[in-house]
Amino acid sequence: VIRKADLLVLGAGPAGCHAALAGAEAGLDVVLLDEQDTAGGQGWRAPLAGLGMARKGADALAGDAMRQRLARSGIECRFGRRVWSVGGRFRLDAMGPDGAEAFEAERLIAATGAHERVVPFPGWTLPGVIGLAGATVLLKAQAVLPGKRVVVAGAGPLLFAVAAGIIAKGGEVAAIADMDGRLAWMKRLPGLARRLDLLREGLGWSLSILGARVPLLAGHGIRRALGENQLETVVIGPVDGAGAPVGGAERTFDCDALAIGHGLVPGGEAPKILRAAHVFDRQRGGWVPTRDAYGRCSIAGLYACGDGAGIAGARPSAAAGTLAGLAAAHDAGRLNQASFAALAEPAIQQLSAYRPFAAAVTEAMALRGAQVAAIPPETVVCRCEDVTRAEIDAAVDAGATDINQMKHFTRCGMGPCQGRMCGDIAAELVAQRRGVGREAVGFWTQRVPLRPVALDQLLGRFDYADIPIPPPAPL
Amino acid sequence: MTAATYDLGVIGGGVVGSTLALFAARGGLRTVILDRGPLCREASGVNAGTLTLQMTRVALIPHAMRAHAMWASARDWLGHDVGVVVCDGLSLAFTEREAALLEERAGKRREAGAPIRIVGRDEARRIEPGVSDKILLAGHCAIDGYANAYLTGQAFRAALIDAGVTVLENRAVTGLDRNHGGFVAETAEGPVRFKRVVLAGGVWIEPMMRWLGIHLPIKTLVNQLSVTERIRPVMRTVVGIASGLLSLKQYPHGTVVIGGGWQGLGDRERGGVELVPDRLIGNIRLACHAIPELASARLARAWAGLEAETADALPAAGPIPGIDDAYVCGSIHSGYTSGPAIAKLMAEMILGREPDLPLFPIDRLLKADTP
Numbered sequence: 001v002i003r004k005a006d007l008l009v010l011g012a013g014p015a016g017c018h019a020a021l022a023g024a025e026a027g028l029d030v031v032l033l034d035e036q037d038t039a040g041g042q043g044w045r046a047p048l049a050g051l052g053m054a055r056k057g058a059d060a061l062a063g064d065a066m067r068q069r070l071a072r073s074g075i076e077c078r079f080g081r082r083v084w085s086v087g088g089r090f091r092l093d094a095m096g097p098d099g100a101e102a103f104e105a106e107r108l109i110a111a112t113g114a115h116e117r118v119v120p121f122p123g124w125t126l127p128g129v130i131g132l133a134g135a136t137v138l139l140k141a142q143a144v145l146p147g148k149r150v151v152v153a154g155a156g157p158l159l160f161a162v163a164a165g166i167i168a169k170g171g172e173v174a175a176i177a178d179m180d181g182r183l184a185w186m187k188r189l190p191g192l193a194r195r196l197d198l199l200r201e202g203l204g205w206s207l208s209i210l211g212a213r214v215p216l217l218a219g220h221g222i223r224r225a226l227g228e229n230q231l232e233t234v235v236i237g238p239v240d241g242a243g244a245p246v247g248g249a250e251r252t253f254d255c256d257a258l259a260i261g262h263g264l265v266p267g268g269e270a271p272k273i274l275r276a277a278h279v280f281d282r283q284r285g286g287w288v289p290t291r292d293a294y295g296r297c298s299i300a301g302l303y304a305c306g307d308g309a310g311i312a313g314a315r316p317s318a319a320a321g322t323l324a325g326l327a328a329a330h331d332a333g334r335l336n337q338a339s340f341a342a343l344a345e346p347a348i349q350q351l352s353a354y355r356p357f358a359a360a361v362t363e364a365m366a367l368r369g370a371q372v373a374a375i376p377p378e379t380v381v382c383r384c385e386d387v388t389r390a391e392i393d394a395a396v397d398a399g400a401t402d403i404n405q406m407k408h409f410t411r412c413g414m415g416p417c418q419g420r421m422c423g424d425i426a427a428e429l430v431a432q433r434r435g436v437g438r439e440a441v442g443f444w445t446q447r448v449p450l451r452p453v454a455l456d457q458l459l460g461r462f463d464y465a466d467i468p469i470p471p472p473a474p475l
Numbered sequence: 476m477t478a479a480t481y482d483l484g485v486i487g488g489g490v491v492g493s494t495l496a497l498f499a500a501r502g503g504l505r506t507v508i509l510d511r512g513p514l515c516r517e518a519s520g521v522n523a524g525t526l527t528l529q530m531t532r533v534a535l536i537p538h539a540m541r542a543h544a545m546w547a548s549a550r551d552w553l554g555h556d557v558g559v560v561v562c563d564g565l566s567l568a569f570t571e572r573e574a575a576l577l578e579e580r581a582g583k584r585r586e587a588g589a590p591i592r593i594v595g596r597d598e599a600r601r602i603e604p605g606v607s608d609k610i611l612l613a614g615h616c617a618i619d620g621y622a623n624a625y626l627t628g629q630a631f632r633a634a635l636i637d638a639g640v641t642v643l644e645n646r647a648v649t650g651l652d653r654n655h656g657g658f659v660a661e662t663a664e665g666p667v668r669f670k671r672v673v674l675a676g677g678v679w680i681e682p683m684m685r686w687l688g689i690h691l692p693i694k695t696l697v698n699q700l701s702v703t704e705r706i707r708p709v710m711r712t713v714v715g716i717a718s719g720l721l722s723l724k725q726y727p728h729g730t731v732v733i734g735g736g737w738q739g740l741g742d743r744e745r746g747g748v749e750l751v752p753d754r755l756i757g758n759i760r761l762a763c764h765a766i767p768e769l770a771s772a773r774l775a776r777a778w779a780g781l782e783a784e785t786a787d788a789l790p791a792a793g794p795i796p797g798i799d800d801a802y803v804c805g806s807i808h809s810g811y812t813s814g815p816a817i818a819k820l821m822a823e824m825i826l827g828r829e830p831d832l833p834l835f836p837i838d839r840l841l842k843a844d845t846p
Contacts, residue, residue: 084774085750085752085755087749087750087751087752088749091752093752102752275745275748395629398629398632398633399513399629399632399633399644400513400629401513401644401645402513404516405513405516405628407625408516408520408625408626408628408629409626409628409629411625414776415704415775416704416773416775418775418776445778447776447777447778448750448752448755448776448777449774449775449776449777452704452773452774452775453773453774454772454773454774455703455759455763455769455770455771455772455773455774456763456770456771458755458756458759458774459756459759459760459763459770460756462760464569464570464609464764465570467757467760467761467764468753468757469718469720469757469761470718470720470736470737470738471718472576472717472718472719472720473530473718473719473720473736473788473808474532474787474788474808475532475533475580475583
């Protein structure tokens, strides 16, 4: 049985929820799907029930407000669904608690969010090394500390959010290593100051970090992580603005956890699988679908919004989601031009007001080429298939010119994550080795399933006689 | 007038074009191979890698057996490994109808020289302990196996360069003209000239033949394939079913590749653009019915690759009628299995030697009224 709707929205973060709300309020029959059990995505994640966590902070309040709106909306929320296939114009196949489900609509909004980028360094696969986003989930949703003594490292504002979160829960932060120097942040201050509420939140994190007397190493990166079977020590050293290691004293910190992240990569699997046109945009995290101002992709009926369509942050994503939902309703003939323009105007204003702030933040989170260039040869890049930087370089030397050819030569990206974790780094390495731009190297051809799915779930119950076996090939 | 730069131009860098170029160069011809993409990245790089006789057309059995031996000894003549594993193969029958189909098909293939015999359930389960106890019969063939298709391009690229072939990857040919007793291939980067030409474009042979004013219809199949995550060993043979719509094997690193030619959506212009979820599930049901333990795995990736088929589903391999020094080679059914042997025969013919197995001239496929 296929559930037919006017609009399918994939992903229930700030972008997807606002898209679904805008579409539903304009009269569309909307189905909203997410792998998580509640709406909120990564940024506006709901806490696990029963933890009694205090709800404060801008993100928590915004998330709660959004979930309340959603609950009143009449949108069919299919949460806890692992969407494994995207196809047609448009069909989604999902696996949920009750087995396989299929959905069809003439319009699809992809709001699938981003995943964290970690630029590999020696020891990054040791247990105890986790992403900043993973640490955020532990802190926000489960009220769990990532370790007893944590080093927080990488780039972007999430560093300070995670460090402050650990301190607030009574944990110890051994050190913070921010790849950006103080000068870089000073340059971004005008942009950040355009959102005083968020800047104030950031200053609050800084004050709590100062109060806890945590060593803050600006302009520093992780050289290596050490430990027998578990992280024991990290070595930190100075880096320049482009991410290259530079001379200067290295410092060693004992710790049992390292929370690290180097920005976010758009996770736009659905537009890729549907073969929408894409463009490489380093500032926005990498390859993003080409879109108009409302999120319309190159394929009629397909829209993309939120971090999955280019890193922007939760609030711009919410506004972009509203625009995509309105555009879907307008394109479906449910909103006349005047109403569409009137309803879109506030979201357009919001997006434009957020732009300087978002630009300042995404600059800190963009991939730094010199940091990738400094990855040592023996360091694993693809952890699913244990492929090192040296093997990727060797594939290019053996004639691989694009990332898919390199994948064939090395198995890099062939594992269960389908190259989500390593793709951005692997492509950068191929481009650098060839001395060409990222456009010339391309991106992995996206395949189903979007996430690994158990065969016994896919099978369902069946009789052999009912398998529609096509006629045999000629003899 | 510009003299031809090469003795032979091969257009299409799949397993057929690459093998042909390799043996032509080793036979002394100055050879160039052109492909619009990297070598062996279409059918030759994304197929299931099965090297089985039990899905091979009867007329191709001698070629497939020779090609199987070539794949098994790839290190010797190709110089590079493509992960070939030689093992037993089973073709299963679960119903009386399939059992009859199996006996008929195995018999015809045996007559053509394939060492296939029918075995009962118990013996089949001794050969492959992972196979379902629901089978009635199986066809067993000791000549079976598989390659890692994705390694094909890397292996051929190195071999071709070693043999002195000029490899022009990412070099799309947009037209082919006769010129002063030779041919000139037009590309965006400039013309490439050669005395003789082989069109080895798989599903793209049809548009390539159009350059020469000949209509040779080639059907495009869009074969769906999937692969699991790495799992503990659940099988050790290549397993198919009587109808031929399953191919299944577990690689040494633990992944299981599920194929069999279930059709996705696409065409030669766009490639295999979309999988049909219901057919993917049908294919997986068949696989898990054959090897029940497989159901404990997770699906990691699925894709579609193109396969070419002529009107009679036999290869297009021979001279192009009416055009001197022009040849076509490709659209071989299960071409990854048989391709190297047929391409080598073609190379020998071009080198002036007498092929010792029949080729498949295309006169039979051309309408009488073709100009």
